[in-house]
Amino acid sequence: MDFIDLQINGFWLFLYLSQVKTPIPVQAESPKGKSECYGVFCLTYDLKAEEETKSWKKLINIAVSGAAGMISNHLLFKLASGEVFGPDQPIALKLLGSERSIQALEGVAMELEDSLFPLLREVSIGIDPYEVFQDAEWALLIGAKPRGPGMERADLLDINGQIFAEQGKALNASASRNVKVMVVGNPCNTNALICMKNAPNIPAKNFHALTRLDENRAKCQLALKAGVFYDQVSNMTIWGNHSTTQVPDFLNARINGLPVKEVIKDHNWLEEEFTEKVQKRGGVLIQKWGRSSAASTAVSIVDAIKSLITPTPEGDWFSSGGDGDYELVKEVIFDDYLLSRIRKTEAELLAEKRCVAHLTGDVSVRKTKSGIAFCDLPEDTMLPGEM
Amino acid sequence: MDFIDLQINGFWLFLYLSQVKTPIPVQAESPKGKSECYGVFCLTYDLKAEEETKSWKKLINIAVSGAAGMISNHLLFKLASGEVFGPDQPIALKLLGSERSIQALEGVAMELEDSLFPLLREVSIGIDPYEVFQDAEWALLIGAKPRGPGMERADLLDINGQIFAEQGKALNASASRNVKVMVVGNPCNTNALICMKNAPNIPAKNFHALTRLDENRAKCQLALKAGVFYDQVSNMTIWGNHSTTQVPDFLNARINGLPVKEVIKDHNWLEEEFTEKVQKRGGVLIQKWGRSSAASTAVSIVDAIKSLITPTPEGDWFSSGGDGDYELVKEVIFDDYLLSRIRKTEAELLAEKRCVAHLTGDVSVRKTKSGIAFCDLPEDTMLPGEM
Numbered sequence: 001m002d003f004i005d006l007q008i009n010g011f012w013l014f015l016y017l018s019q020v021k022t023p024i025p026v027q028a029e030s031p032k033g034k035s036e037c038y039g040v041f042c043l044t045y046d047l048k049a050e051e052e053t054k055s056w057k058k059l060i061n062i063a064v065s066g067a068a069g070m071i072s073n074h075l076l077f078k079l080a081s082g083e084v085f086g087p088d089q090p091i092a093l094k095l096l097g098s099e100r101s102i103q104a105l106e107g108v109a110m111e112l113e114d115s116l117f118p119l120l121r122e123v124s125i126g127i128d129p130y131e132v133f134q135d136a137e138w139a140l141l142i143g144a145k146p147r148g149p150g151m152e153r154a155d156l157l158d159i160n161g162q163i164f165a166e167q168g169k170a171l172n173a174s175a176s177r178n179v180k181v182m183v184v185g186n187p188c189n190t191n192a193l194i195c196m197k198n199a200p201n202i203p204a205k206n207f208h209a210l211t212r213l214d215e216n217r218a219k220c221q222l223a224l225k226a227g228v229f230y231d232q233v234s235n236m237t238i239w240g241n242h243s244t245t246q247v248p249d250f251l252n253a254r255i256n257g258l259p260v261k262e263v264i265k266d267h268n269w270l271e272e273e274f275t276e277k278v279q280k281r282g283g284v285l286i287q288k289w290g291r292s293s294a295a296s297t298a299v300s301i302v303d304a305i306k307s308l309i310t311p312t313p314e315g316d317w318f319s320s321g322g323d324g325d326y327e328l329v330k331e332v333i334f335d336d337y338l339l340s341r342i343r344k345t346e347a348e349l350l351a352e353k354r355c356v357a358h359l360t361g362d363v364s365v366r367k368t369k370s371g372i373a374f375c376d377l378p379e380d381t382m383l384p385g386e387m
Numbered sequence: 388m389d390f391i392d393l394q395i396n397g398f399w400l401f402l403y404l405s406q407v408k409t410p411i412p413v414q415a416e417s418p419k420g421k422s423e424c425y426g427v428f429c430l431t432y433d434l435k436a437e438e439e440t441k442s443w444k445k446l447i448n449i450a451v452s453g454a455a456g457m458i459s460n461h462l463l464f465k466l467a468s469g470e471v472f473g474p475d476q477p478i479a480l481k482l483l484g485s486e487r488s489i490q491a492l493e494g495v496a497m498e499l500e501d502s503l504f505p506l507l508r509e510v511s512i513g514i515d516p517y518e519v520f521q522d523a524e525w526a527l528l529i530g531a532k533p534r535g536p537g538m539e540r541a542d543l544l545d546i547n548g549q550i551f552a553e554q555g556k557a558l559n560a561s562a563s564r565n566v567k568v569m570v571v572g573n574p575c576n577t578n579a580l581i582c583m584k585n586a587p588n589i590p591a592k593n594f595h596a597l598t599r600l601d602e603n604r605a606k607c608q609l610a611l612k613a614g615v616f617y618d619q620v621s622n623m624t625i626w627g628n629h630s631t632t633q634v635p636d637f638l639n640a641r642i643n644g645l646p647v648k649e650v651i652k653d654h655n656w657l658e659e660e661f662t663e664k665v666q667k668r669g670g671v672l673i674q675k676w677g678r679s680s681a682a683s684t685a686v687s688i689v690d691a692i693k694s695l696i697t698p699t700p701e702g703d704w705f706s707s708g709g710d711g712d713y714e715l716v717k718e719v720i721f722d723d724y725l726l727s728r729i730r731k732t733e734a735e736l737l738a739e740k741r742c743v744a745h746l747t748g749d750v751s752v753r754k755t756k757s758g759i760a761f762c763d764l765p766e767d768t769m770l771p772g773e774m
Binding site for chain 1: 604
């Protein structure tokens with residue numbers, strides 16, 4: 001009963017959960033390298049001893065992968081400034097890089113030192129996820145391999161899938177039992193599934209795939225078309241895969257509290273142009289700006305985290321790829337147009353799931369001779385700007 | 388009486404003010420291009436009509452030059468998020484680019500759209516400072532030409548000086564009468580002087596050169612040496628030029644409220660290594676991270692603005708290149724070491740001032756045949772990482 005599932009969840013990845021039965025046993029692996037504190041962040045301190053800090057909350061550990069990349073270069077400074085978790089929440093940043101990026105990661109740690117953020121009390125860097133994820137209460141998984149020239153989406157699913165399988169195992173072994181995981185690295189939905197299936201001891205509801213940038217872009221495009229400021233658009237949902245089959249839902253969205261279709265009378269634009277405008281945004285930005293949209297992606301990660309830790313404004317909602325706890329929206333509506341598009345992105349997610357069955361422990365799927373799952377993706381649905 | 392001036396000002400550029408007599412007449416120039424609103428920011432809105440926004444302050448206009456560059460890419464999102472001016476201060480961003488960067492500037496405006504910042508109500512972009520600076524209440528002048536291969540510091544002073552002379556004239560003609568100007572583009576002290584001398588109708592005390600990144604870096608290095616967290620270091624001053632002659636003042640700085648020299652007994656380290664550590668930071672960061680330190684520079688601009696608009700914590704102070712209004716620090720102390728180093732950076736600033744006399748209207752300085760001031764800078768004092 002797919003649509004019932006959809007309706008009571010409001011989140012997409014749930015379909016996976018009801019179908020994959022075989023959890024993967026957790027393997028103990030030998031650590032490949034220590035996670036080490038950096039510079040001034042190696043100093044000990046006592047928050048309770050200082051007048052300004054003794055009313056602060058208990059320190060939380062936030063792990064970030066791809067920490068030397070451009071998205072992180074925006075996000076880390078937002079986390080450290082208190083913009084995300086608030087002015088009385090001290091934080092420790094645990095930065096995961098690679099052998100190739102470890103020097104750059106030191107540079108990031110130096111810039112964090114030089115920023116003198118009072119709330120930022122610890123920074124450690126490392127290349128072994130088992131070390132870096134130790135006691136993490138949040139894991140923001142941003143790092144992923146970009147698609148190289150001539151690489152098929154199936155190859156990309158496999159390469160990144162292996163990264164997220166390993167990180168899932170590491171989270172399962174090292175992180176807090178209630179760690180919240182936000183997967184940003186693409187293909188984020190399937191990466192989130194792989195990560196979750198490899199971390200059976202962490203509640204499935206804690207895994208999220210970032211759809212918030214699409215949600216924000218969709219709100220902006222509706223505002224532009226309606227001629228209203230963007231803060232008047234609410235109840236936006238992104239259904240399905242973060243790919244060209246994704247479904248920005250204008251049926252349920254509202255403008256000034258009214259259904260979008262009552263405000264924007266040009267329904268042809270909604271059905272034929274709106275989704276494309278949202279999806280092409282990343283590609284247009286690369287053309288204009290010469291690089292991908294790191295700043296607004298970081299903002300959307302902040303928005304997504306804030307949505308998970310603060311009450312949603314009365315009457316509004318947000319969407320996130322993942323199983324849902326929180327309060328699931330009941331009043332979502334569907335029409336034939338929306339359902340047909342959701343079916344298409346569902347089919348794609350299920351196909352991607354079959355492609356990564358060797359990484360999720362799903363034994364019911366046909367394998368190739370090399371032991372990799374048989375992968376049958378009919379078309380290239382990578383979003384422009386995310387090659 | 389240089390040292391009296393220093394002591395009662397706490398700021399360096401004052402020396403300039405007492406010596407340059409000839410204000411430059413403001414020339415009306417024909418605009419080269421319109422400043423235009425961008426996308427969703429072209430929509431009209433009524434803050435007083437909405438429940439959430441009707442208690443907000445009046446919109447302020449913030450102009451930013453070099454708006455398509457990496458420092459701005461961090462700073463603009465901090466301004467828009469409310470981190471700098473507070474959660475009830477709506478803002479308009481007026482972004483100045485160049486013909487070469489105008490496409491990238493559109494990309495920046497698109498990312499600002501997609502970020503849905505409630506406080507960000509207007510964004511306009513343009514390449515004519517007379518248009519972009521219209522009614523600006525803050526002007527954050529970040530854009531500057533980097534030094535090309537084989538270029539002398541004198542050439543750099545002249546090229547950037549011309550940019551800042553034009554921007555000073557544009558501010559004088561278009562901006563709010565009380566616009567606050569923060570010069571970031573290097574050489575920032577002399578650029579600030581040129582800008583100020585070309586804007587005689589704007590109070591001289593409103594011009595600032597950014598020394599805050601050096602101040603922050605100096606605090607961090609003292610903290611590291613003393614083995615305390617960086618929030619325990621206060622009363623840090625950066626005297627003089629933003630160059631290798633700059634003087635991070637450990638005589639007046641305090642750690643846990645005590646003079647640095649009482650806490651750090653290794654006075655040889657303070658005199659021989661500390662300053663170099665602060666100055667080499669930018670160069671080390673470029674080596675590690677592969678690009679210059681945009682994120683921490685943006686943080687330091689935020690810190691500098693906040694210091695100007697909020698009361699300084701009791702007993703602490705901050706420094707800024709520029710004439711001082713605010714409350715000038717009286718209790719600064721000097722010793723022979725500090726005075727000799729301040730004299731050296733003073734001499735450099737005065738030499739730089741002579742080099743740009745053709746841009747500031749100083750008629751008492753010897754000119755070359757081409758009408759450019761005779762420039763005699765004895766050595767290369769560019770800070771590492773700022774070539």
